[in-house]
Structures are given as C-alpha cells and as structure tokens.
Amino acid sequence: MDYFIELFCSGLTRGSIYALIALGYTMVYGIIGLINFAHGEIYMIGAFTSFIVATVLSIYGFPLAAIVVVAGVAAAIWSSAYGYTVEKIAYKPLRHAPRLAPLISAIGMSILLQNYVLLAQTSDFLPFPELIPEFAFMEPIAHIIGSSDIVILLTTTVVMLALTFLIKFTRIGKAMRATAQDRTMALLVGINVDRVISATFIIGSALAAIGGLLIASHIGQINFAIGFIAGIKAFTAAVLGGIGSIPGAVLGSLILGLTESFATGYISSDYEDVFAFSLLVLILIFKPSGLLGKAETKKV
Amino acid sequence: MITVKEVKKSLLVSLWFVFLTFPLMVIKVNPYERTVSWRWSNMLYVAIGTFVISLLAKAWFVRKERRMARQQDSCRSRTPIIQKILQRPGYRYPLAAFLLGAALAFPQLFSTYQANIMTTALMYIVLGLGLNIVVGVAGLLDLGYVAFYAVGAYSYALLNLHFGMGFWTVLPIGGLLAALFGVLLGFPVLRLRGDYLAIVTLGFGEIIRLILENWNAFSKGPSGISNISRPGFFGMEMSLDQAMIYMYYLMIGLLLVTIFVVNRLQDSRLGRAWLALREDEIACQAMGIDKTRTKLIAFSLGAFWAGLIGVIFAAKTTFVNPASFTFMESAIILSIVVLGGMGSIVGVILGALILVLLPEYLRALSEYRMLAFGAILVAMMIFKPEGLIAGVRRVYCYQGRKRNTALKNDE
Amino acid sequence: MLELKNVETGYGHIQVLHDVNLTIHAGEIVTLIGANGAGKSTTLMTISGIVPCRRGQILLRGQEIQALSPDKIVALGVCQVPEGRHIFADLTVRENLDLGAFLRTDKVGIKQDLEYVYSLFPILAERRHQSGGTLSGGQQQMLAMSRALMARPQLLLLDEPSMGLAPLIITQIFEIIKAINKEHNTTIFLVEQNAHQALHIADRGYVIENGRIILADNADKLLSNPDVQKAYLGI
Amino acid sequence: MMNKLILEVSGLTMDFGGIRALDRLDLDVRSKEIVALIGPNGAGKTTFFNCLTGIYLPSNGDIRLVSPQTGKESRLNGLKPNKITEKGVARTFQNIRLFSQMTVLENVMIGRHCRTSSLILGAIFRGRKTRKEEQETIDKSYEILEKVGLAEQANEFASNLSYGAQRRLEIGRALATEPFLLLLDEPAAGMNPQETADLVSLILQIRDEDHAILLIEHDMKLVMTLSDRIFVMDYGEKIAQGTPAEIRVNRAVIKAYLGEDVESDNA
Amino acid sequence: AGNTIKIGVAGAHSGDLASYGLPTVNAAKLVVDELNAKGGVNGKKVELLIEDDVCKPEVATNSATKLVSQGVDAVIGHICSGATKSALPIYKAAGVILISPSATNPELTQSGDYPNFFRTIASDDMQARAEVDYALNVLGVKKIAVIHDKGDYGKGLAEFAKGFIEKSGKGDVVLFEGVTPGAVDYSAIVQKIRQAKADAVIFGGYHPEASKIVSMMRKKRMDTVFLSDDGVKDDTFIKVAGKDAEGVYATGPKDNSKNPVAQAAIAAHRKAYNSDPGAFFESAYSAALAIMNAIEKADSTEIAAVTKALQTETVETPVGNIHFDERGDAVGVGFAMYQVKNGQYVKVK
Ligand SMILES: Nc1ncnc2c1ncn2[C@@H]1O[C@H](COP(=O)(O)OP(=O)(O)OP(=O)(O)O)[C@@H](O)[C@H]1O
Ligand SMILES: Nc1ncnc2c1ncn2[C@@H]1O[C@H](COP(=O)(O)OP(=O)(O)OP(=O)(O)O)[C@@H](O)[C@H]1O
Ligand SMILES: [Mg+2]
C-alpha cells in the first residue's frame, strides 16, 4: 500500500509538471490552432533565465526568499518576451498561410532556440540551485513526497483555477474564446485580435517559465535540450485531455503522469513511454476529441 | 527607399532584442567557481545584428508589396519562372532529359563521396514524395512517418541477419510490411481529425522506436544490427566504390519509378478523391467516397514508400539502430514536403535537395550550423509560406464535345 | 455620416472595387444592390476595415477611418452583420450576445438591450444556453442580427439579412430593420439580394456592378427604373 | 398518374440532447416527382436531409428506399453516407460545400467517384479499362457541366465562381453520382430573380430526365411553381401536406410560416 | 601514397555529443603538430582530415566515404560505437585502419568482423566486470539493481553487469530496467529501487541521468550504494550532483596522473588551448601516438604492415605502455575504481 501511495505521489508530481507546460500548449492551440513546437523551448528558456538570475543573486548573497521571487519574476518576464517575439516573427506573418506552414516554422523556431541557448550559454548540464528547501516538518514523510513536490502540486492547482476563471469570466478570456472560434467576427465585434493572441502567448509562456523554475529546482539540473522531451510529453497530455480545454490539459497531464509512474512501478520503466503513448491512442480511439475536449460541432 | 521612420522602427526592434537576449547573451555564470562574467560585447553584436536584419526584412516586405501593386495594375497573375517552364512541354522534356543526363553522369564527374551524399538526398526525395501522398495530397498530418521507415529498415536488417535474405527479396517485403503497419495504425486512428491524428502518429512513431530500443531479444536494442549485406547485382562481386555507385543508380531508378507512380496516382480517380478529402470530408462522403478506405489507401501507400526506403537505408549504412528513427527525422521529412510545396512533385524534389544538402554545405559554419538551419527554416516559411512550388492542377480535355460539335456541323 | 471616396480594394492580385463613391447620411436607410460577386460584401468589409482599402478615403463623420484597425472602427459605432452569419459556434447564444456588447461597459444598458433582443426574437431567449453552431440557419441569422444590435451601433451594416429565412421571418426582419432605424435612430446600410423588399424600406439605393457603382438614386425611383426592374426585380 | 414509390419515411425522430429536431415524421416521394419541404427556420428540414443521407443517425423511425430501375428495396438507417449515395440518393448543402481548391470539372468528376472503380493498380498502369473509364468520367462530367451551364468555366477553380454558379455546380456534382433521388437544400438562397429563373428551368429539366427531387426552399414563388406536392414542417412535426394550391390556403401553414401577405411580397 | 600521410579524425564535432568528440580533434592536432615539427614520419609530413559524424550511423558512412575518397591512410575515431560500426566496413573495403579512443562496444573487437579496428580504451565488458567484482567482492553487496539509460553504451554495460552477477552466483539482480534520458522526474524508478530492497545500484549511462537518480535517492532518504561507469566518472557529475555525489563509485581508466607522458600531453593542451582537456583526451592522444608510431615502425601505410606494427611494437602513451592484441584491444590499459570523497574522485583499493 505504501508503495502504491509512493507511486501515486510521484505520478502526481510528474503530472503536475506536465500540466504547467501543457496549459501553454492548450491555450495557444485553442486560439490559433497551432501545435507550438517551440513551447518546450520557451519553458527551457524560463528555466535558464531563472538559473542565471538565481545564481547571480546567490553569488551576490541575497536571501533565499528574495532569490525565489526575483528569479521567478525574471523567468516569467523573459519567457513571455520570448513567447511574444516568437509569435510576432514566426507565426503572425503566417496567419493566412496554408495550415502547415506555421507548424514547420514552429519546428524551425524550436531548433533555432535550442541552438541559440547552446551557443549563448553552454552544452553542459548545470546544477540548478535548490530554491525550495526541504521543510523540517516534512521529514517523516520525506521518503514519499518532498517539499518541492508539494509546491509543484499547489502551484499547478492554483494556476489551473486562476486560468479557468480568467478564460470563463473575464473580458480577455471571452475575447480569447471568441478569437479562437472566428477571427473575422472577433474583429467585427471590436476585439483587437492581435493583442489577444499576444496575450495568450504571454500568459502561456509565463506559465511555462514558472514550470521551468519549479522543475529545474526539483530535478536540480538543466541544459539546453530539456525542453524537447518535456514539450512532447506536455503536448501529448494536452491532447489526451482534449486540446483547447484548460481542465482537460490538467486532467490529461495527471493521467499521463500517473500512467507513467504506475507503469514504471508495477511493470517496467523500459516501456513507460510506450504505455503513455498507447494510452493516448486508446483514449483517442474511444474519445476522438480527448477526455474533456468538445466534440466537433458537426452541423451541416 | 528606406525612410527615417523605418530606421527608427528598426532601432526599436534592435532595442527590444537587446532586452530580450540580455540574460542569456550577456550574463554567463559559473556556478562552481561562483563567478559571473558580463559579456557586454555580445550586447553590441545583438544590437547591430538585429538592426541590420530588421532593415533588410523591411526592405524585402516593401519590395514585395510594390511588386504586388504593380502586378495588380497590370492585372495579370504572375507564375514563377520554374512553373512556367514546367507547364510548357516544349521546355519540359528537354529539361527533364538534361536533368536525367546530369544525374546519370554525376558519379562519373564527382567523387564517390559526392555520389554518396546525393544518394542520401535521393532517399529523402523519395521519402518526401511518399509523405507527400499522405500529407500534401490527402491532407493527413502524419508526424510519425519515420516509424514506417524504421519498419522497412529493421525488416531488412532482421531478415538478413536471421535468414540471410537478400536485398532484392526483402525490398518488396519491407515495403509491404510497412504498408501493413500503416493499415494497422490507420484503421483505428484515421477518423481522428487533423491535429489529433498528428499527435497519435507521433506517439506511434515513438512506440515503434521505443520497442526497437527496449526489446533486445528481437531487435538487439540500442546497439543495433551491423554487417547488413549491401545489395547484390546478379551475384557480382563489387568493391565498395562500385557498391556505392550502384546504390546511387539504384536510387535514381527508384526515384524515377516513384515519380512516375506518384504522378499517375495524383492524376487518377484516387488522387482526385484524396484532394477532395483534404478539403471537405462531409461533402466527400455525400459524393459516395468511402472516407476510411480512401484515407487508408493513402496512408498505407505512404508507408509503403517509407518501408522501401527503410530497406535501402539499412542496405546503404549496413547498420541500423533505433537512434536513426527519432521524431526529428519525421519533422525533417515533413519540412521537405511543406517547404517544397504541398502536393507538388517538383517542389518536394527541390525541398529535399535543400534540406539534405544544406546541412552538408553548412558544415563550414561548424557550431552555428543547426542555428542557421533553424533560422533558414523559419525564414523560408515566412517568405514563401506556400512552399517553393505550388501544385499544378491538370487541365482535362474533353473529347466528347468535339465529337458533338462535329456532329452538329454535319447535320 | 459615412462617405466613401474613390475607394479601391481587392484580394491578392484581383482588384474587386474600382473607384467606389458612396454617401450615407445620418438616420438614413441606404441599400446597395447588385448581382452575385459584384462586390457588395467587399464594400462592407472594407468599411469595417477587415479588407484593407488600397486607395481612396473612407470618412466617418468627417474622420478618416480607412487606416484604422477593425476594433477601432467598431469602437466608433460601426457594426456589421456579415454574410454567412459568423456565429461563434462553440459559444452559447448568450455568450454570443455578450460578445456583441464587448466594447460596452454600461451594465444596465447591456441588460436592457438583452431584454430588447430577446423580445424581438423569443426563440433566442429559449435557446440561450444552446451552442450557436447547432442553431438552424434562420436562428443563426437572428442571432447574428441581435449580436450586432447589442453593440448599440450608430451605423449598422447588414449583409443579406434575409438570406435563408422563412417568408414570415423575412417580413419580420425588415420590420425590425425599420424599427431600429426609427426607434434608435440607427443609420443603416443594407446589402440585399432581395432588392424588392430592400428598396421598399430604404430611403436611397446604389446599384453596383463588377465593383463599380453604376446607379445611385432614391429608392422609389430605382424601383421604377426599368433597367433595375429587369436585372434585379425579376419583372 | 401514380408513379412508383421510391422513398418512404415513417416515424422518423431525431433528438439532440434535449432538443427534438424531428418528431415522428412521415413522408414519401415517388419517381419523377418534385416534392418540396418547407417550414419555419429551425423546423428540422436540414436535419431531415442529414438523417436521410446518413450524416446523422436518427434516434428512431424507418427510412426505406426503392430503386425505380431494379425495384430493389433497402433500409437506409445506419448506413454510411457514401453507401447511401451509391444507392442513388444525392444532395446539395445549405451552406455551399464545394471543393473550392479544385477546378469546376474536377468537382463534378469527384461526383463520378462512386460510379467508377479503378484503384491503385489501375491508376499506375493505366490499362485500357482505366483509360476508358477515365475518359468516360471526363465526358460525362462535361455533359453535366453543359447541362448546368458551366462548361465555359470547366477549368476554373470552384472558389472563383459566382455564388449562383457555385449553387449550380453543387447540383451538377450531385447529378454526377447518378441519383434517382436528388435532395436540394435551399438551392435558390442568395440568388437574384434572373438566376432563380434559370434554376427553375434547370430543376424542371432534371426532373424530366427521370430524377425525383426533394427540395427545401424558402422562396415561395419557386416552391409553388415547381412542386407537385408540398410537405410543411414545424418543430420537427409535419403540420400539413398537399398540392401547392391546398397549402397556399392552409390556415396552419399561413400562421406558422407563410404570413398573410405572402402573395404581394414575393411578387 | 604521395608525400604526406593523411590521417582522418572523425567523430561528433557538433550537436549534443560534441563535448565527447572535440577533445579527440585537439589531441590529434597536438600529436601531429609535434611530429611535423620534428620533420614528420619517415620524412613525410602528416596531414589531418577532420570530419563530423554527429554520432549518427547514417552520417558516419558519409564522413567515412569522404575520408576514403580523400585517400586517408588511417583514421582516429569514430567516437560512438554505432557510428563506428556503420563506418567500419567502408574503411575495411578501402584498407584503412581505424583506431578509436572511445568506442567501447565489445562486439567491435570480439566479433572478429573488423580486423582493421583498434582502440585505446577498454571495452564495456571489462568495465562491467570491474564494477561487478568490486560490488560483490569488495563491498560484499547481495541485492543489486541494475539500471541503464536505454542507450547503446549504458544498456550494453548494464547487460554485461547483469550477466556477470548472475554467473558469479554471489548476488542477485533484483531489478533490471532502463530510464528515459531527459525525463522530468525519476521518483518512480527510485521508489521501485527501494521497493526491491536493493543494497546497491549499478548504473550504466552518462552523468546527467546518474546525478538525477542519485539526488532523487538521497532526497528519498535512501543510502543505497551507487556504482557506475566512466560516463559518470567526470567532474561535471560531482559539480551537478553536489553533496549527493559523496560516496558514489565509478570506474574509470586507470589513474595516469603520475604518467609523465600524460602530464606532458595535458600540459601541451593547456598551453595550446588554455583550458583543461575534455573527455577521452588521454585515450585519443594515445591512439594518435600509437598509430603514428606503427606507421613509422612499419615504414609504410599498408594495412598488413601497420596492423603488424600495432600488434608488436609497444608504445609509451598517456594511458600506459601499450600494444594491441590480435582482436584490436589495447593490452596495458585497464580500469580502476574511484569514489567521490570530499568532492573529488579518489582511487580506491
Ligand atoms: N477572400 C477572397 N479572396 C479572393 N477573392 C474574393 C474573396 N472574397 C471575395 N472575392 C471575390 O471578390 C468579388 C466580389 O465578392 P463579394 O463577396 O464582395 O460579392 P457580393 O457582391 O457580396 O456577392 P454575393 O451576392 O455573392 O454575396 C468576387 O469576384 C469574389 O470572387
Ligand atoms: N448537431 C446539432 N446539435 C444540436 N441541435 C441541432 C443540431 N443540428 C440541428 N439542431 C437543431 O435542430 C433544429 C432543426 O434544425 P435544422 O437545421 O434542421 O432547421 P431547418 O429546418 O433546416 O432551418 P433553416 O430553414 O433555418 O435552415 C434546430 O433547432 C437546431 O438548433
Ligand atoms: Mg456578398
């Protein structure tokens, strides 16, 4: 039973990590229908920025709390800036282009950003400073769940709730949904579509940055290539949950994380990804729009 | 032609990039020694570099707009020169003959190495043409194309290893096996819409690779299978050089066959159904097209070609391991199709040549190579979103009408 | 109120509007009639700023608007019910209506207007939680109209509002158009295939052919114009 | 004149969640007949077409089709759309659904798909049979284009056609599938009087070539001149049925649909 | 052939594995520069031809053909075993000798398929043997979890380790599994190690995954012994894993720090490049010395003569005084076990 709980907790952590990245994927897909392959790289840049800022601050002897806050804010700012710029350069000119053009441009961006960080920084793995201390009161259960896991879980929950609220009830949220549905009409009711799309990229990127910071400090190391696998997994999770749906992205991520964890624990980690992807295929066969995705409205 | 306003804008752009790249370009920390180095000179490079690039891009867009305006005045739509040439049979056949001649003479004119690189390029052309059926023509976004390629490669590697089967025997087997896999995968998933299909195929590609990587007893795992025999030629002994040149001609042959077949397919009842399916599935069904079956045919045909090339890949490298079949490979093949121009055979050929030869010739840039590759991919899409060459629609001629009019005249 | 001076637009290489001149006075109903593909919808889209104006000027109350972005133009009180309705398919009827009032902030006024459109089209009140995409064609047309009304426009651009509607509803729609014009003093620019009815409620009319305005006159004069009768009224 | 029964619908019901779009609908069509289906917006007319052509699966009821040529009878419920088309029912759509990036001729050729059979090998080797079939497809498609008056634009992209022409092309494409029952969903919507008049003669011509036609339309002038019989729906139910003359004066229909002054307005 | 001796240098010089390939280029340059300064080999200048194969088999065949078509006499490289395997037949057909500083796959020498292959590094099975012996005989652990990174190198090593443990009869393999490199979290596999009640973990793979697993184990309050290979015996591992690295064992090439040739080579590198040499530098330097020595002694670049010279002539290199056995493995190189103590790898008995 203990073992089960342990695996469950590690599955939750993994799932929450995916969720933070998957939310950005889902938002961008929802609004411009693009699989933003560069999103994983935005997450990586978030991790790198927070690494640089945190290390610099700790070298100059700032207290831990200040480091966490400043590094988090800096990561969010710069990741958003990258997200914003990537959209302006690589996707905006392609709004009216054939459907696959932005996809290729996204793949190009992903390669570009990876190599940019590789060249600007280093190809080596770097130790990420421990930003989330092990709390003393957690000691008795430290073998099951660590404080970084708890922080990750909490953050994901809060972010999901906030985002759901934002999309459902705020003005910008409504504008986002309208833009997602019909861009021309969104313009005709007075929505500044460019700004809404930029906002989506900025919010999604900021989430990825927060994810980057949390994950990097959980794992303790970063390098320029961490975005790719995390990105693919997060995207899988987003699709599993029904792409475009915020709760779907979280649900999909948790299911994916738990599947991988239990597959590793009870079967074999050799095939954890095989299980993850097979699950995806199975679910989509029975629910072609993902778990919480809206079935396509087929009015003829 | 560059106004002050544009310069100002470019200045702003360059300022923005200075901000953007500040943490990554300027600061470099050494976490072990706990030192920080501030590389201010990089900031200058970024500022100047982005300023110039921004100006150039502006100039390009201004020119493009002017050109559009001019064309509009002349009220004539402009087709690219290549396309014009291709549309004129008078140019088309001599050009094709010339290209074929050049291709045949290539290994004689250049080193074996060049021929070898060309063989790789030819393989990618065929892969691109195969995927083009799936993505370009039928509109099914397949991000796991490399899985079928792996099936082909491993079927040759394994059959050769265990049963000593030869290249020519396995070539069709590999293709058919891959096609079978295409059907197996396609059957449940082809009713998924666009991007869901994409992610499922991506997942499938990964599953195949992971199985090859982990199931040692079957595939020898990550260390791969070596010493695969090269293709034979009526039992003739060949030196390595000859074998490579043979491989080159073999690929030329296969390419010609592929072009022929793909061309015919596109111009057939099936090809039309694929195009229609890409546009509107519901209307297609209402026209009596069996959606699932038609898609399945496209999917497995694409897989078939991937399988063929997989076999050739195994024979050419004489070694296979799962590392050759990653998602990046699928992405490159997809880029070939999109970059070249979806649905266009000539486009795919150009796209493959560019994407395969580019990294080879970018070697001079050494560590900036992949950076440049990514940037070029983005730039090509921005400047030519429809691809290099758009698909050309065939014009059908009507014999019945001539007959009818003739009849009328007689009356 | 609105003035188009020598407007030219097009898509890509094709030029659609040639030297279009139009004037709409405040409080008027003006109709634009013409064959399929003449450029009627394009004219409306150009006014709304969706299709960029290549040459010429568009003046709204004397202010140039051809370079403004669509949302700015909406903010100036120009709303459009586009051809093809453009319902936000996955949003509910209510949410569609709310989006119509996107730029407004007066909660009370919005509420009043919501009641107003529900009273115009009771079926919408009934279906307020259904997603827009599953409404029938005619219901969608009503929703599109209502959504535009929710913005309280000063100038309402209507693109074939009667298309696909039942005869009873068509009558009703034209009555509503008249009513909006009278009660709210909304200026209306109406594009119609149904030239007969359009000219009946309009004050003035323009006839467009191949992207050129070829006729402009009072509505009743156009009704009795033999060329118009032959080409557009089926008489 | 009592023609053969070709379509018989009984008790057809369609529910969407809580909404009942079709309610125990009965309807029949005989060969060489033009039947109109009218009713207020949202009455369920398009839904009826969708059930008939297999795009929706009806919740209840029975759809039976009898081929006038062979006399073979079949049940359409649960069949896939393409099978239904093969059986001889073709349709057009309320919102035009052409293959806009294909040429006009190709659009019609797609319609011939279910009447031809060449597959991969045929396409590659292009044997005599395939070539013959292909030429036939082209010729027949041209004939259809001439019939609907689009032969001149055969090699234009469908998206470049004017609206009325696109509607006619949809009809042509449907005809190419060689149906004996043609379903037209608001073919005259968005057409001007001239185009509508052309359409009327086209529909009559099609009828005379042995096709039965089931027609949804809001243009009363067209409905009244064309149809042999009219069915009127409201809220998914049939509220009236009869000849144009009967329907014109039916109180229920006038109240739900036509309005009092229909005559004057559609003059 | 001609007045120069052409030596190819092939390996990953770009991409994510560049850090394993570039040191070989430096080593070859240093050796050759020194030789040329002394007047070359038997009066002939030595020329280097450098080719990037990004460690991909399909690219490696291209680089190999390119080198062969440029007429190389011998090649130092390739770096990865997979790339080496696909390139070897091409060299074999052209009669070119390949000497690798880092391709450790046992098959390369043991299969007998590649008579033209030599290496200055011990093969994986030797390393696995050293790890297993140490774990069973010195540490005396009974239950061992064998974990790998699913890669060519790591999984191969792990399989040998598993085989050796099972054959010895002294211990049990309680777990044999691969982890996915780059995964965001390894807690599940760590829980599984705990569940299996392993006394020790033998890990086959590189340092990034090793440090993630070790850190996660320590976070979960496990003090399981951790043994690994020379992919982990890298100072980066200690830097990244920090205090969690303490006590970790790793095998690595025998300690050469006292060897004057090694000291000279490192000094030369510092002088030329102003930095410390990277992975496989010493074995690459040795490979360069060995091949140049053999060519000189054979006074020819003919494959048979050079092969004979490689097998018979002992040469002083940074990795010791070596010659090669008939399969191509270097005689005289060996493995030693190291442990992290106070943030440094220290050789243990
Ligand atoms: N998005 C577009 N791209 C290219 N050409 C277009 C586009 N939209 C319209 N056109 C062309 O512009 C011309 C005018 O079209 P427009 O839609 O304005 O006509 P309309 O008068 O509204 O006709 P209808 O009565 O059919 O609505 C047509 O020839 C049409 O083919
Ligand atoms: N997929 C669907 N999901 C939910 N409701 C639907 C769906 N399709 C149709 N409906 C509902 O069924 C009813 C009938 O719609 P239908 O489109 O058949 O009307 P119609 O008679 O064709 O009207 P119109 O003349 O306006 O086109 C409408 O109330 C509509 O909202
Ligand atoms: Mg229009």
Ligand SMILES: [Mg+2]
């Ligand atoms: Mg309808």
